[in-house]
Structures are given as C-alpha cells and as structure tokens.
Amino acid sequence: MLEDRTQPLLRVSALLKTFPGLTALDHLDLEVRSGEILALVGHNGSGKSTLMKILAGVYTADGGAFETAPGTELHFIHQDLALIEQLSAAENLALRSDEGAAGLSPYRERRIREHARELITRFGPEFDVTCPLHQLSPAQRAVVAISRAMDGWTHSRNVLFLDEPTESLHRSEVEVLFQAVRRLAAEGAGIVFVSHRLDEVWSLADRVVGLRDGQKVIDQPVVEMLETQLIEIVTGAPHEDAGADGTPASAAGDRALHVRGLSGGSVTNFDLDLHAGEIVGIAGTLGSGREAVPALLYGSMEADAEVFEAGETPLRRRTPATSLRHGITFVPADRGRLAVVRDFTARENLTLPHLAATTRAFAPIDSRAERAEAAGAFAEYEVRPARTEQRIALFSGGNQQKIVIARSMHRRPRVLLLDEPTQGVDVGAKSAIYTAVRRGAAAGTAVIVSSSDAKELATLCDRVLVMRDGEVGAELTGSQLTERAIVAEAYGLP
Numbered sequence: 153m154l155e156d157r158t159q160p161l162l163r164v165s166a167l168l169k170t171f172p173g174l175t176a177l178d179h180l181d182l183e184v185r186s187g188e189i190l191a192l193v194g195h196n197g198s199g200k201s202t203l204m205k206i207l208a209g210v211y212t213a214d215g216g217a218f219e220t221a222p223g224t225e226l227h228f229i230h231q232d233l234a235l236i237e238q239l240s241a242a243e244n245l246a247l248r249s250d251e252g253a254a255g256l257s258p259y260r261e262r263r264i265r266e267h268a269r270e271l272i273t274r275f276g277p278e279f280d281v282t283c284p285l286h287q288l289s290p291a292q293r294a295v296v297a298i299s300r301a302m303d304g305w306t307h308s309r310n311v312l313f314l315d316e317p318t319e320s321l322h323r324s325e326v327e328v329l330f331q332a333v334r335r336l337a338a339e340g341a342g343i344v345f346v347s348h349r350l351d352e353v354w355s356l357a358d359r360v361v362g363l364r365d366g367q368k369v370i371d372q373p374v375v376e377m378l379e380t381q382l383i384e385i386v387t388g389a390p391h392e393d394a395g396a397d398g399t400p401a402s403a404a405g406d407r408a409l410h411v412r413g414l415s416g417g418s419v420t421n422f423d424l425d426l427h428a429g430e431i432v433g434i435a436g437t438l439g440s441g442r443e444a445v446p447a448l449l450y451g452s453m454e455a456d457a458e459v460f461e462a463g464e465t466p467l468r469r470r471t472p473a474t475s476l477r478h479g480i481t482f483v484p485a486d487r488g489r490l491a492v493v494r495d496f497t498a499r500e501n502l503t504l505p506h507l508a509a510t511t512r513a514f515a516p517i518d519s520r521a522e523r524a525e526a527a528g529a530f531a532e533y534e535v536r537p538a539r540t541e542q543r544i545a546l547f548s549g550g551n552q553q554k555i556v557i558a559r560s561m562h563r564r565p566r567v568l569l570l571d572e573p574t575q576g577v578d579v580g581a582k583s584a585i586y587t588a589v590r591r592g593a594a595a596g597t598a599v600i601v602s603s604s605d606a607k608e609l610a611t612l613c614d615r616v617l618v619m620r621d622g623e624v625g626a627e628l629t630g631s632q633l634t635e636r637a638i639v640a641e642a643y644g645l646p
C-alpha cells in the first residue's frame with residue numbers, strides 16, 4: 153500500500169498480460185493521483201479494458217504489480233456495465249448497498265425506489281426505476297451503472313474507472329456526467345476515463361495516457377498536446393478527418409421505404425420516404441424516440457403503421473424475419489446482447505446470415521470460400537487481431553462492432569438500419585465504417601443512422617430527422633445540416 157498522502161492513489165508497475173499469441177499489456181507503468189482526471193486512450197485492442205479487468209480482479213496479471221493508497225478503493229464501470237438485466241434499476245442499485253439485505257422491512261421497497269430516484273436524477277431526466285433493465289435504453293442503463301459506482305462512498309479518495317461511459321449518451325447527457333465527474337475529482341477522487349471521442353478527452357481530461365499494442369506511448373498533460381498529435385498516437389497513422397474521405401452519397405434513387413403513421417414505444421406518427429442511395433440520420437435527445445426508430449422500422453419492437461412498404465411491396469405483419477426477407481437489416485447498438493453469437497468464431501459470425509452464398513447444394517459449407525470472405529472483411533475493416541478463427545467474444549468491443557457492420561453490409565441490403573454505428577469504435581475504424589456506409593449507399597443501399605453524435609450525423613448524412621417528444625420535430629438538409637443545428641433542434645434552442 154502507498155503510505156504517504158502526497159503519493160498517488162494508484163500505482164501500476166510493469167504490468168504484463170499475455171493471451172495465447174499476443175501481449176495485451178506490455179510492462180505498463182501508470183499513476184493516478186488524487187484530484188486528477190486521466191484519459192486513457194488507444195486504438196481498439198490496445199489493452200485498455202484488459203488493464204481495468206486486471207485492476208478489478210477479473211484477470212490475473214502475468215507480471216508486474218499495482219498498489220493503492222491506504223483506504224483507497226477502485227470502482228469500475230465496464231463497457232458491458234455488469235448490471236442484472238432482469239432486475240429493475242432500483243433493485244440493481246440496492247444490491248450495491250446494505251439495502252439488499254434488509255429484505256424484511258415493509259418500507260424497503262419504497263426506500264430503495266426513492267434512493268434510486270435520488271441517484272438517477274443527478275444524471276438527467278428521471279425514468280421508471282421499477283422497470284426491468286432490459287426494457288431501458290442503453291443510455292438509461294449507463295446512468296444506472298454510473299449511479300451504482302458512485303453510491304455509498306465513505307470518503308472521496310477513491311479511483312473511479314469509466315470505460316467509454318458516454319457512448320450511448322447525447323451531448324447534454326454527457327455534460328451532466330462530466331459535471332458529476334469533475335465534482336468527484338475536485339473532492340479528491342482520481343478518475344480514469346476511457347474514451348475514443350477525442351473532443352471529450354479534450355474537454356474533460358487533465359492528463360492523457362496513450363496505449364498502443366499494450367505499451368504506453370504517451371503520458372502528458374492535455375494542455376501540452378496537439379489534437380493531431382493525439383490522433384496519430386492513437387491510430388499510428390497520419391491524421392485525416394474521419395469524415396473527409398468523400399462526399400455523402402446523395403443520388404436519390406428508387407423508393408426503398410414508404411412509411412406513414414408508424415407508432416410504437418415512445419414514437420407516434422412517424423412518416424418516412426427513403427430512397428435508394430440515401431443516408432438519413434435520426435437525431436434527438438434521450439427519450440425523444442430517436443433510439444427506438446431503427447427497431448420500430450425493423451420490426452423487433454412492436455409497432456403499428458398505417459402504411460409500410462418496402463420498395464413497392466406492402467408489409468402487413470412485420471417481424472425481423474419478414475424484414476430480412478425484404479432486404480431490411482439492422483445493426484443494434486447493444487451488439488453484445490443482440491448482434492453476435494458469443495461462442496462462435498469471428499468467421500462464423502460474419503458468414504452465418506448468408507451461408508447459402510458459401511454452400512453448394514447437398515454439400516458441406518465451402519469453408520475455403522467462407523474463409524476467404526472473412527479474411528477480406530477483416531482486411532477491409534482493419535479488424536485486429538487479424539484472426540478470423542478466434543471466438544468473437546475475445547475481440548475488443550470496437551473490433552466486434554467492425555465485424556457486425558461488415559456482416560450487415562455484405563449482402564447489399566435494400567435498407568440498412570444502424571443504431572449508434574460507431575459506439576466504442578476508435579477514430580481509424582470510424583473512418584473505415586463511414587467509408588463502408590458511403591460505399592454501400594453509392595451501390596444503392598438506403599441507410600438510416602440513429603446516433604447521439606450530432607457531428608457524426610452532420611458528416612455522414614444527406615438529411616437528418618430530429619426527433620422531439622416522439623415525433624419528427626425538424627428535418628435538416630443541405631446547408632442547414634450542421635452539428636450545431638442538430639443540437640439546437642434536438643433541444644428546441646433558438
């Protein structure tokens with residue numbers, strides 16, 4: 153244990169972690185001091201989550217050590233949030249505190265509900281704390297995880313690790329979270345913040361530690377850094393604006409979707425005319441309906457529609473299976489639960505939905521064709537490590553996202569529905585995904601992108617529908633389509 157109060161709260165020395173055939177952490181040294189916010193950055197697969205898992209006791213290191221100051225606790229919010237999906241927000245929060253044991257108290261239910269509400273409203277709009285977590289949006293689940301990590305601290309000199317906590321949050325929600333984080337740091341906590349959003353690193357961090365292939369390549373105060381320098385360190389490549397590689401596809405072609413009066417979840421009377429080759433964004437704050445639109449269009453969320461036509465074909469009973477048959481595919485935000493078969497290899501996950509293409513009649517799967525297809529997708533999307541035979545669950549979060557997007561683009565769908573497509577993805581991969589989406593649109597796919605990232609929508613889309621209170625509040629195109637305008641419309645600002 154670190155004894156002296158002027159010493160760091162956490163010191164990591166020469167930490168080493170290997171997995172078969174790769175070194176995930178290569179003799180990493182790191183210090184976290186009281187009162188500082190440290191941004192931990194690095195490309196997908198650079199070792200950030202591995203470091204946190206070792207400190208949290210999930211993995212054992214193969215070498216090196218770490219120590220904490222007396223009384224300092226380490227708290228973690230992992231990418232997968234580690235919440236119990238079948239329980240409500242209130243119950244998840246009660247598990248963290250002594251309330252979980254007070255099962256006989258008649259007032260227990262009310263008390264845990266009130267406690268949960270109190271914690272959750274620190275981070276923005278209140279929601280139903282008694283509803284099971286799997287019915288909440290990703291952003292609401294993140295809010296529950298953050299509330300749980302900050303609940304019940306007896307003193308402030310703890311270290312809080314946040315692994316991409318803002319991925320599903322809108323900009324204003326991010327600012328609420330940042331204010332809470334800054335308050336904790338000002339009270340003496342050490343914060344380690346993992347993010348691929350460099351603008352967030354800029355606005356929040358005091359110091360930046362950069363990892364590349366498990367090694368520390370930079371450790372310096374943020375004020376001494378240039379943004380381009382940071383991007384180069386993280387990607388290992390000269391900086392190019394992620395959105396600067398081509399103009400948005402704008403050739404509006406045949407009708408892909410014609411929808412009138414779509415209602416379901418928090419959305420009412422949603423109308424859409426989508427054409428081949430168009431990229432249409434869906435923006436809006438948490439609770440505006442933005443996050444429900446792709447699932448409603450896909451049929452994975454219950455919805456009614458007065459008119460729903462794919463091309464010229466009316467779809468009366470819509471389910472994911474009928475959508476797929478009519479060329480409508482969906483990449484959900486919550487890929488860990490909804491988009492991958494965790495025990496299958498990356499190759500199997502890539503080729504599963506379209507095995508017919510690599511299967512000859514009455515013959516086993518043509519594994520050579522399947523392998524060639526997987527290798528091609530890995531190269532195109534820069535998936536790391538380039539091991540198509542590795543179980544998908546062993547890839548880092550961002551690399552899993554690249555695999556899922558590659559899969560859905562493969563069969564040239566009529567309509568591609570993307571929910572938070574670059575969540576957890578580094579700047580290099582973001583650029584690869586934008587290029588692939590534009591290429592798909594140029595080849596005739598109509599794309600819907602629901603995103604909390606206004607800059608992403610302004611960069612990628614031909615037009616953006618801004619949701620407010622479950623309805624389309626504004627449609628932005630041409631010169632009106634800017635990041636600022638999207639945010640202003642989402643919040644009803646002048």
Ligand SMILES: Nc1ncnc2c1ncn2[C@@H]1O[C@H](COP(=O)(O)OP(=O)(O)OP(=O)(O)O)[C@@H](O)[C@H]1O
Binds near residue numbers: 536576
């Ligand atoms: N259990 C495991 N078995 C084998 N390899 C693993 C395992 N866990 C992680 N890895 C590998 O270790 C490397 C580091 O992964 P890690 O998840 O720490 O990256 P990361 O920096 O958090 O990435 P991301 O930004 O995509 O979340 C990657 O190459 C990953 O594939």
